[in-house]
Structure formats: C-alpha cells, structure tokens
Ligand code: HEC
C-alpha cells in the first residue's frame with residue numbers, strides 16, 4: 001500500500017505546478033463553494049437586482065442584502081414581491097432545508113408548510129432558466145445564501161390570479177456538463193442561461209415568451225406601471241435585439257462595445273442604458289466569463305425584430 005500522506009504531498013505538488021504554469025485549472029474549480037456562490041449570486045445571476053431593496057437612486061440599502069422587497073411586480077397573472085432569502089427563520093428561508101432552497105431555485109416550488117405551503121413561485125423566478133445550474137453551482141449558491149446575515153423583513157403576501165406557467169428554454173432543458181465549461185461558447189451559453197438574458201431579450205405575445213420563434217430579438221417592455229422598486233424617475237425600458245443581426249442586433253458591434261454595454265450600461269452610440277438590466281452586478285464578471293458570453297451571443301442566429 002502507498003503512504004497516503006506521501007500521495008497527498010505529490011498531489012499537492014502537482015496542483016501547485018499546474019497553477020504555477022497557468023495550466024488549465026479553470027478559475028472556478030479553484031474557488032471554494034462559498035466564493036463560487038458569492039460570484040454567481042452577486043454577478044452573473046444578479047439575485048440582488050430583485051431581492052435587495054434599493055434607495056431612490058437605485059443603490060442597495062445597507063444591511064438589507066437579499067432581504068426581499070427589492071422589486072414588486074403586478075401583472076395580470078400575479079402580484080408578487082421579491083422574497084427575503086436571508087437565513088432569518090421567520091421571514092426568510094432560515095427554516096428551509098438545502099433541498100427546499102434548491103427546489104425553489106430550479107423548479108420554482110415552495111415547501112409544503114408555511115403560509116404559502118406548496119404554492120408554486122411566480123414565473124418571475126426564472127426556474128425555466130435556473131434549472132440549467134450545475135449541481136456544484138447550485139450547492140455553492142445555497143452555501144453562500146446561508147452565510148448571509150439573517151435580516152428580519154416582513155413582506156406583503158403574494159397574490160396569484162392564474163396558474164404559473166414557464167415556457168421551456170431549450171438550452172436549459174438540454175443542460176450543461178462540467179466539460180462544457182472548458183469551451184468558451186458553451187460556457188457562455190451556460191452563463192447567459194443562468195443569467196436569464198434571453199428571458200428579458202425575447203418578446204412576449206399574449207403573455208407567452210416567444211422563445212421558439214423570436215429568441216433574442218428584444219422588444220419586451222418593462223414599465224413603471226407594473227414594476228416597483230427601480231430608481232425614482234425610471235421611465236421604463238424596452239429590451240433590445242441581442243442576436244447577431246448586422247443592423248438591428250449586435251452583429252456590427254465590436255466585442256469591447258458589447259462588454260461596455262453589459263458592464264457599464266453604455267450603448268454603442270454612447271447612450272446611457274436603463275434598468276431593469278443589472279449592469280452593476282455584471283461589472284463584477286471575470287473577463288474570461290464576459291468573453292464567453294460575447295462568444296455565445298455571436299452564435300445566436302441573426303434575426304430581425
Ligand atoms: C427577476 C427577479 C428575480 C431574480 C433575478 C431572482 N429572484 Fe428569487 N424571487 C423573485 C420573486 C418576485 C420571488 C417571490 C415569488 C412569489 O412570491 O411567487 C422570489 C422567490 C425566491 C425564493 C423563494 C423564497 C420564499 O420565501 O418564497 C427563493 C429561494 C429565491 N427567490 C432565490 C433566488 C436566488 C438564489 C436568485 C439568484 C440566483 C434569485 N432568486 C433571483 C424574484 C427574483
């Protein structure tokens with residue numbers, strides 16, 4: 001039998017050598033679950049865009065990270081307020097098991113107890129996109145949520161006026177593997193899926209997202225009449241065509257222009273871009289992940305609006 005401590009030492013040396021040579025140990029594999037969870041929640045998945053309350057200028061309210069009430073949406077099928085997802089036992093998700101938290105994120109299901117027992121979450125929680133999460137990333141998100149300070153925050157109860165429906169998103173249904181993360185276009189597809197970019201950037205027709213016929217062509221409207229919690233004076237925004245279409249989409253943009261739009265809210269013509277897209281969170285994306293997202297966007301079939 002080999003001496004286990006010697007094996008461990010050799011393993012450690014090998015890893016150190018790989019890191020020193022900059023060989024392909026992807027950044028995400030080196031991260032602890034907590035660090036990975038923080039990265040996903042605070043950058044690409046931008047949970048705080050909905051779940052963290054903001055002041056009139058749109059700045060996160062100190063001490064209330066992910067404490068709910070960040071946005072409230074009132075549209076025909078439902079009127080809901082983003083939930084408190086801090087570990088507070090009474091008003092947050094402190095009493096939920098890890099599996100229950102995971103089911104909420106990737107299936108939009110609530111536990112069978114509490115005031116809203118068993119009622120599905122409104123479709124604004126994009127479970128049809130979040131279901132693409134790799135198991136390790138889902139674990140990481142839960143570890144990070146558990147590490148947050150518990151904040152007591154009582155919120156209005158949701159009102160459901162129609163059954164919850166999610167349109168299937170093919171990319172999420174097909175799923176991803178750890179191996180895909182080595183390929184920039186596939187990793188970009190993964191990141192854009194868990195960021196639900198195409199949920200916002202695909203038009204709705206009679207309440208149905210046109211994911212099969214108009215993927216990424218934009219035209220979805222976000223208006224102060226039905227979304228509360230965005231900065232004072234926000235007049236609403238209409239999502240843009242982010243397919244590779246040469247005139248109407250991003251086909252004629254440089255990579256740098258696309259990255260500036262995503263992270264700095266500046267259009268290719270210098271125009272200031274408006275919420276609800278969470279440019280500030282995307283500013284925290286690693287360069288290689290931003291490049292992967294751009295590579296994926298360039299692979300979307302060019303379509304006019
Ligand atoms: C587009 C807005 C939006 C984003 C982004 C979002 N959520 Fe939510 N989330 C909501 C809303 C609104 C609810 C409440 C839905 C309802 O009451 O039916 C909710 C509910 C939840 C719940 C259920 C909690 C409860 O007490 O019912 C969990 C858990 C949750 N979100 C976690 C997350 C995590 C983790 C992320 C990021 C990975 C995230 N959400 C991103 C809007 C959002």
Ligand code: HEC
Nearest residue numbers: 195196197200237238239240242261267272273274276277
């Ligand atoms: C919550 C909805 C939402 C999400 C999520 C979202 N966007 Fe957007 N995005 C918008 C809206 C609305 C605009 C238009 C803003 C304006 O015109 O002021 C926009 C603008 C853009 C633009 C600028 C396009 C132009 O022609 O000016 C790009 C590029 C873009 N989004 C890419 C992305 C990518 C990539 C993701 C995912 C990482 C993403 N968006 C996620 C809503 C969203």
